[in-house]
Amino acid sequence: MTEQLHDVRLVINGTTHDVQVPARRLLSDAIRHDCGLTGTHVGCEHGVCGACTVLVDGRPTRSCLMFAVSAVDTEITTVEGLTEADGSLSPVQQAFSDCHGLQCGFCTPGFLTTITAGLRENPTPTHEECRDMIAGNLCRCTGYQNIVKAVERAAEIQAELSR
Incomplete structure (x- = not known):
């Protein structure tokens, strides 16, 4: 059938x-x-x-x-x-690159979309809020430290762009 x-x-x-x-x-x-x-x-x-x-x-x-x-x-x-309309990286993507927030990259798309939404909701997260933002995403390669740094950096980039 x-x-x-x-x-x-x-x-x-x-x-x-x-x-x-x-x-x-x-x-x-x-x-x-x-x-x-x-x-x-x-x-x-x-x-x-x-x-x-x-x-x-x-x-x-x-x-x-x-x-x-x-x-x-x-x-x-x-x-x-x-990505931005001109093809450049979004602040979250740029921050992942700047902070070496990935290794194999398999989990990265899920992190990028999660963080993008998280920073829309909370554009100035504390260190602990950055950790909480990614708590539902798993990575087998990193120790999460650079991913947390990337969240913090993305918030900085977004703040700089909004000035």
Whole structure:
């Protein structure tokens, strides 16, 4: 028996993607396989590691826990959508580069989207708030120190740009 496909319109990084997906297609799979945006990584597939985090209507969301059909009528931002309009790095991306906040890079897209949302909510976090901001994302390579430094640096860059 053939699984029924559903017409789904996803707005990702400001671009509309009309795709046909099974009802149980995960948003992470639709983003990667149906829309060709491979920056969103899938790690644990259980919502634990945070590698698949994207922004859905500005909020960090584990795309491995959401069905694509549930994302209709939302605005999705993936790591590819974080760059500035001129193609330059966002403050969070620049801070990760400046502070060496990554090693293998597998978890980085989830960290970048999570931190982007976190700094929108709290643009001047304390050191402890920076640590709390990333508490739901796992990295197997780093000791998190440079990631925390990157959060602090991103807040500084954003403050400098808003002056």
